[in-house]
Amino acid sequence: MQIGSDVHNYMETLVGQVLAAEEFVDRFTNEQLSDIACLALNRVRPVYIRYDIDFLSALPEERLVVLKQHVDKAVEAAMAMIIDDRRKNREDNDITVIYNNPRHNEDAELEWYEQPLTRLKK
Template sequence: MLLHAGRRRTELPAGVDSVHNYYELQVFDEIARRDERAREDADFLADVACVALNHLPPRYIRHDVDMSFFLSPQEQEEMQKKVRKAVKDALRYVAERSNPDGA
């Protein structure tokens, strides 16, 4: 979104800082639920989250309730399935590359 070219983030109008990707919280919750290492290692958590989020389509919103209000239960379940798969794949990918010995 181009509010004003060259404007610094600290100079943005009030309210735009609420814009975020809906999948972010879903991904972090799923990672924490699935993996003990991610709950203890912030770098591992961040790496897994980045990999997972890069495999999900962006869904920018201002308020999480907007998504739950406008999505059908089937759409919500499909999004959760995508999150579970992206996190599962990201956990495997990052774990394999963070332990070169494969152990």
């Protein structure tokens, strides 16, 4: 068994169908389309299946419509994030770096919650 060929997320198919539309292909670069796909897929519940034809034959049409609506909303939200991308007018030197504990003491004793649960046998 191989995940990706034997088992796959049907929502990827639906997101791919939406993003293959001319309005998306003409408007966004491949990098942006990949970002939109990732963001959209993270917003929808995965539906793992083996065979599309078996899944679609057993799926009520009303449920397919609902799945497509969820995908449309997720793609719309993802597209808004890409259009308003905070990364695009950012210079490399204006990234803030915050150090929580700049001085880490390697010899400090571990806290009780950091102690290993099992002891190694000698």
